[in-house]
Amino acid sequence: MKGVEVTVEQVSRAYGSFKALDDVSVQIKKGEFFSLLGPSGCGKTTLLRIIAGFDYPDTGTVEFDGKNILPLPPDKRQSNTVFQTYALFPHLTVYENVAFPLRLRRVEKNELDRKVREYVHLVQLDEHIDKKPSMLSGGQKQRVAIARALINEPSVLLLDEPLSALDAKLRQNLLIELDVIHDKVGITFIYVTHDQSEALSVSDRIAVMNKGKILQIGTPYEIYEAPATRFVAQFIGESNIFPCTVLSCEPHEGEYMLKVDVPSLGGVVSVTDYDPLEIGSEVDFTVRPEKVRITSTPPRTMHKELNLYKGVVDEPVYSGFQSKFYIRLDNEEKSIVKVFKQHTTFLDEGPEIDWRDTVYVSWTATDGYLVKETNR
C-alpha cells in the first residue's frame, strides 16, 4: 500500500463559542477509503481542513504514519485536496491546471508532459485537454480537480463533498469512477459527504459525525445494521424508532432473544440482539421500513416470533421501483409505521394496497434492532 496511516487524536476546534470539533479521535488505515459522514455543520469539513492544513486545531494532534504533521504548512504535507467548488484555475487550460503542481516542482519537460497526459487519461479527459475550465461541464471540472490532486502522488487524497454540485445520475457514475481510481492508485482516501448513500456505496469504513463528535465508526454494513446511537439510526437510511424498556433477556442461538415493552406499538415486541441487556434498561427499538412486510390479509406464516399489527394506510407514496406507506396502527397510540414495498413481479403481489385500506404489518424478531445509546 502506498498510502499512509492517518491518526487524529483528541482534536478540538472552536470558533468562538461554537464547538466545531469536540475531542475527535479516529485512526484511518493505510490505503483505506474512509468517509466522514454527517449533516452540515457537524464538523466533518473542519476536520478535513485541519488534515489538509487550512485550519489548525486548538488541541490534539494529527499524524501521518506516526509523524506529527501539524507544524507543516499545506504545501509541505503529503496530502492533496479535491474541493467542493472544484477550485480550478480559470486562467489555465486543463493541461496547465493538471501540470500546475509539477511546474512548481520544476519537473523536466518531457517527464511533465508524459505525466500530465497519463493523469488526464486516468480521468478520461483526453479530448478536452486544451480547453479552459469555463468550457467544461461540472463533472468534467471535478475530474480535472481529481487529476490535479493526484498528479503529485500524495499519500492521502482529501475529498471535500466533491460530488455535491453534480446531478444525481452523474454523481453515481463519478462515484464508481472514484472507487476505480482508488483501487488503481491505492492511497488513503478521506471522503467528506452529507449523502449517506454515497458513503455507504464506496467506503471501506465510515465515521458518522454530529455536533462536532464522532458517534460511530464502522463498515457500511455495521453502520446500517447496527447503529450505535439514535442519531445514526435516523441519519443513515430510514428507521421506525420507538423508545422501549427491556422486560426479559435469554440466550438464543448464539445471540440473545429479548422481550421489550414498546408503548407506541401497544405492547411487547420480541427482538434479537448480539449483546445481553439488563432488564429494565431504557433503550430504543428500531426496525427498517424495508424489513416490514405489508399484506392485505394476515400473513400465513408459522413463524413463532412474528410481530404482527393491524393498521390503516395513512399515506401511500409511490416512487417507481417501490412504494412507501405510512401505516397508522390500530391501537391507542395511533403510531405511524413506515413501510417500503418493492414493486417486483405481478405474481408476488396480492391485491393492490391503497389509501385508507386496512392492512397488516409484520416483522420477525431478527428484523428489529435495539439502539443502546438513546440520548445522543
Add this chain to the structure above:
Amino acid sequence: MKKVLKPREREQLLGTVYAFPMGIWFTLFFTIPLGIIVLYSFLKRGLYGGVEWQFTFDAYAQMFNPSFAKVVVRTLWISIVSTLGCILIAIPCGYAMAKSKYQTFLLFLIIIPFWTNSLIRIYAWISILSTEGFVNTILIKLGILTEGVQLIYNNGAVVLVLIYMYLPFAILPLFTTIDKFDFALLDAARDLGATKLESIVKVMFPNIKSGLSTAFIFTFIPIFGAYTVPLLVGGKDSTMIGNIIVDQVSKTRNWPLASAFSMVLTFISLVGVFWMLYTGKREQQQSKKTTQQSLEQNVRKHHLPRGGK
C-alpha cells in the same frame, strides 16, 4: 398605413433619445475644445498669445528641443515610478479590504480625501515635509536629527505626493476585482505545493489582470498630465509636461506649442485607453466563444442521436 415599431426597435430609438443630452454635452464641452486644440497646434503663434491663421508645423518642430526632451523623459520616469508605487501599495490594500468584515467603512475611508480640495491636501504635505514641518520636528524631538532636513522641493517629494493623490484611483478598481476573486483558488494552489508568494503571483495576479490594467490607466494618465504637484512640492528640476503647457499658455504665450504638448499627452493617454479596451474586449470575446462552444457541446450531447456526427 402607420408604421408600427417592434419592441426592440422602439427600445433602440429610446436609447438614442436618452443619450442625446449627454451627446450634446460632450460635443460642446469636450469634442469641440479638443478640436480647437488640434487646430491650434498646427497654426502660427500670435505675438501676444492667441494664434494667426496660418498653417505650419512650427509648434511640433519646436518640441524637438533638448530642454523639452529632458522634461519629457522626466515626466515619463516620474509617472511610471509613481504609478508602480500606487499599484504596489494598492494590491495589499485591496486584498485586505476584500477580506475585511468592515468593507463599507474602509471604502468610506478611501473616499473621504475626495471631500477636500486637492490644493489644500498638497499644502498639507508642504507643512508635513518642510524644514520646520511635522516630520522634521518629530525627528529633532526624538534626537535623531539636530537640525531640519530639506525633504521637500525635490523629485522624491513629487513622487511621494503623486502616489498619495492617486492611490485611491488604484485601490478602487483593484478592490472590486480582488473582491470577486475566489480565494479558494489560493487554498488550492497552496495545497498543490505553492508557497504563499507563488500562490499569489501564479494564481491571483493572472485572475485580477483586468483590475491591474484599470488601476494602471486610472493612475498613469492623470499623473502623466499632473502640474500642480510638481509646481508646489517640486524643485527647479521637477518640471513636467503639464507645467510646460501652463507656462506656454500663461507666461510665454506660445499657444500652438502648448497645444502640441497637449496633443502628446492626449495621444499617450489614448494609446493607454485603447490598450485597455483591446485587452478587455479580447477577454470578453474569449469567454463568449467558450460559452458558445459549451452550448454547442451540450446540444450535441443531449439532442443528437447517438453514433451520428
